[in-house]
Amino acid sequence: MNFTELLLLAVGLATDAFSVAVCQGIRMRKINRTGTFLTALFFGIFQAVMPLAGYFLGSRFAEITARYDNWIALILLGIIGVKMVWEAFCPEDSTDSDYRFSLKEIFVLSVATSIDAMAVGVVFSAHKTDILLSVSVIGVVTFLLSLIGVFIGNRFGSRYGKSAEIIGGLVLVLIGLKLFMN
Secondary structure, three states: OOOOHHHHHHHHHHHHHHHHHHHHHHHOOOOHHHHHHHHHHHHHHHHHHHHHHHHHHHHHHHHHHHHHHHHHHHHHHHHHHHHHHHHHOOOOOHHHHOOOOOOOOOOHHHHHHHHHHHHHHHHHOOOOOHHHHHHHHHHHHHHHHHHHHHHHHHHHHHHHHHHHHHHHHHEEEEEEEEHHHO
C-alpha cells in the first residue's frame, strides 16, 4: 500500500469520527478548547489503536468482533443521539446551558466510531503493511478531521441552536444505523 492509498484509507476511516465531532461541536454554545482537543485526541487514538489491535489479534478475534461490531455501534451511537435530541427538547436551566465535556461519553463515541477499524488491522497483518506508519497516519488524520469537525459543528450549532442539536442527534442515530446495515 502506497502513502496515497494509506491517506485515503485514513480519511475513509475518519469520516464517522468527523461526523460525530461535528455533532459534539453543535452541542457547544461556545468552543470549549479542552473538550475540543480531547474529543479529537480520543477519536484519533481510538482510530489508531483499533487497527493495531486487529493487526496483533489477527483474524480469529476479528471474526468474533465482526459479529457484534455493528450492534455495538448502533446501540452506543443510538443512545447518545437520542440523548442529544431529548436534551434539545428539554427546557434549559440557566446552570445547564453550557456544554459539559464528558470523558465517559467521548470514550463511548470513540469506541463506537472505531470498531470497524479493527478489521483494517487484520488486512494490514495479511498484507505485511508497515503498522506503525499506518496507525500513525490514521490517528493523525482522524485527530485533524475531528478537530475541524468540532469547529464546523460549533459554527453551525451557534447559528441554528436547538434545530442543529436535533439534527446532530439524528445524524448520530443514522450513523449507527448505517454501521449496523454494513
